[in-house]
Amino acid sequence: MKHEEVPARSGLLDAVRRVATDIAAAHADDVDAKARFPIETLAALREQGVLSASVPREFGGAGASLLEQAQACAVLAQSCGSSAMVLAMHYSQLACITRHGADSGFFRDWMRDTVRRQDLLASMTSENGTFGDTRSSICAVRVDGDRFALEKDATTGSYCAHADAILVTCRRDEQAAAGDQVLVMVRRQDCTLEQTTSWDTLGMRGTCSPGFKLAAGGDARQILPGSFADSSAQSMVPTSHILWAALWWGIAAGAVQRAAKFVRGQARQRPGSVPPTAQALAHLQVKLQAMKQNWVSAARDFDAAAEDREDLMGMGWALRLNNLKIASSEAAPQIVHGALQVVGIGGYKNDSPFSLGRHYRDALSGSLMISNERIAAKNASMLLVYKDAI
Numbered sequence: 001m002k003h004e005e006v007p008a009r010s011g012l013l014d015a016v017r018r019v020a021t022d023i024a025a026a027h028a029d030d031v032d033a034k035a036r037f038p039i040e041t042l043a044a045l046r047e048q049g050v051l052s053a054s055v056p057r058e059f060g061g062a063g064a065s066l067l068e069q070a071q072a073c074a075v076l077a078q079s080c081g082s083s084a085m086v087l088a089m090h091y092s093q094l095a096c097i098t099r100h101g102a103d104s105g106f107f108r109d110w111m112r113d114t115v116r117r118q119d120l121l122a123s124m125t126s127e128n129g130t131f132g133d134t135r136s137s138i139c140a141v142r143v144d145g146d147r148f149a150l151e152k153d154a155t156t157g158s159y160c161a162h163a164d165a166i167l168v169t170c171r172r173d174e175q176a177a178a179g180d181q182v183l184v185m186v187r188r189q190d191c192t193l194e195q196t197t198s199w200d201t202l203g204m205r206g207t208c209s210p211g212f213k214l215a216a217g218g219d220a221r222q223i224l225p226g227s228f229a230d231s232s233a234q235s236m237v238p239t240s241h242i243l244w245a246a247l248w249w250g251i252a253a254g255a256v257q258r259a260a261k262f263v264r265g266q267a268r269q270r271p272g273s274v275p276p277t278a279q280a281l282a283h284l285q286v287k288l289q290a291m292k293q294n295w296v297s298a299a300r301d302f303d304a305a306a307e308d309r310e311d312l313m314g315m316g317w318a319l320r321l322n323n324l325k326i327a328s329s330e331a332a333p334q335i336v337h338g339a340l341q342v343v344g345i346g347g348y349k350n351d352s353p354f355s356l357g358r359h360y361r362d363a364l365s366g367s368l369m370i371s372n373e374r375i376a377a378k379n380a381s382m383l384l385v386y387k388d389a390i
């Protein structure tokens with residue numbers, strides 16, 4: 001079965017494939033060169049209704065499964081890694097709302113409205129002083145009557161300046177411990193964002209992720225019901241790790257496609273012979289396939305167990321997701337590196353049709369996006385007590 005042929009209940013994949021080939025591919029180099037937001041791609045995704053694809057059907061959405069969302073991110077990443085990362089981050093925020101907000105009238109209305117509006121959701125978990133630990137906050141939400149107020153000094157806020165709303169982690173109240181967090185939906189029109197750092201990075205330049213000081217207010221019902229401990233473990237972590245793995249695979253697959261085109265060109269120059277580079281390409285396909293099976297199986301298992309919230313809180317599942325994140329973020333740059341060895345100088349040049357610089361630089365972000373060492377440290381302590389094979 002080809003990658004694109006997994007049954008598409010929602011039509012999401014067809015829509016994203018059109019946007020990827022018609023729009024994202026054409027603008028990816030400019031987005032990268034100027035470190036600018038991929039506005040054309042996001043406008044096209046909105047037009048196709050892609051941003052609300054995972055909203056349940058009962059609220060007017062397409063009810064796309066996580067596997068479909070992952071495939072969409074993988075397809076888009078083959079054309080533009082930054083656009084795919086924006087879509088992946090948006091979907092992981094949306095998952096928190098669809099899976100934890102359905103008992104709230106405010107979030108039910110928001111879901112119905114977003115199908116029409118196609119809101120883009122950003123995430124603000126990082127904070128100056130928490131050192132990359134998403135599960136602790138310094139800032140706290142203050143509720144007064146039916147209103148909330150919140151300030152946060154975030155180290156990294158992808159596309160916050162372009163989003164319609166930001167999901168912000170913070171302590172439940174000013175007395176709460178650092179790990180007693182909630183998730184607050186901050187609407188763009190209800191906040192000020194003061195940019196505190198730049199975003200002139202090696203890769204993922206189109207995600208536009210500088211630091212921001214946020215000051216916000218709003219309706220207290222915009223605080224997502226329940227704890228962030230639950231929405232993080234049951235929704236944000238699984239969906240982000242699976243969607244990121246899918247898009248990192250897409251970046252690697254895009255690089256291998258360029259290398260394959262190069263090798264076929266070599267073969268055409270010497271009909272009847274197999275160029276030596278074809279063998280290196282064959283080895284890359286082995287790695288690519290293994291990488292893909294990892295996120296596809298995790299997405300399938302998540303879809304099968306999506307409502308089994310206890311299972312999603314288990315140590316075995318946490319370890320598996322952490323391993324998926326570490327393995328995929330390590331594999332992607334290695335595969336792109338292999339593609340570069342196949343193509344040679346044509347891949348190293350920025351102005352060649354086989355250029356692999358953007359793929360390489362984008363792929364390098366994976367291991368930093370929640371540090372692999374930080375995740376390995378969590379695994380290490382879990383493995384002291386977890387004895388089953390994973």
Ligand SMILES: Cc1cc2nc3c(=O)[nH]c(=O)nc-3n(C[C@H](O)[C@H](O)[C@H](O)COP(=O)(O)OP(=O)(O)OC[C@H]3O[C@@H](n4cnc5c(N)ncnc54)[C@H](O)[C@@H]3O)c2cc1C
Nearest residue numbers: 123124125126131132156157158204369370371373374377
């Ligand atoms: C493309 C991109 C987009 C992003 N978008 C967002 C966003 O939209 N919203 C958001 O909130 N954040 C975002 N981030 C931030 C990201 O998810 C991390 O929170 C941030 O990169 C962590 O920063 P850090 O590397 O300085 O911190 P740390 O995680 O503290 O790592 C610093 C160093 O300490 C090491 N280290 C940390 N813990 C341990 C440990 N236990 N054992 C051993 N070594 C350890 C690490 O390996 C690293 O060398 C984004 C990052 C990237 C790359």
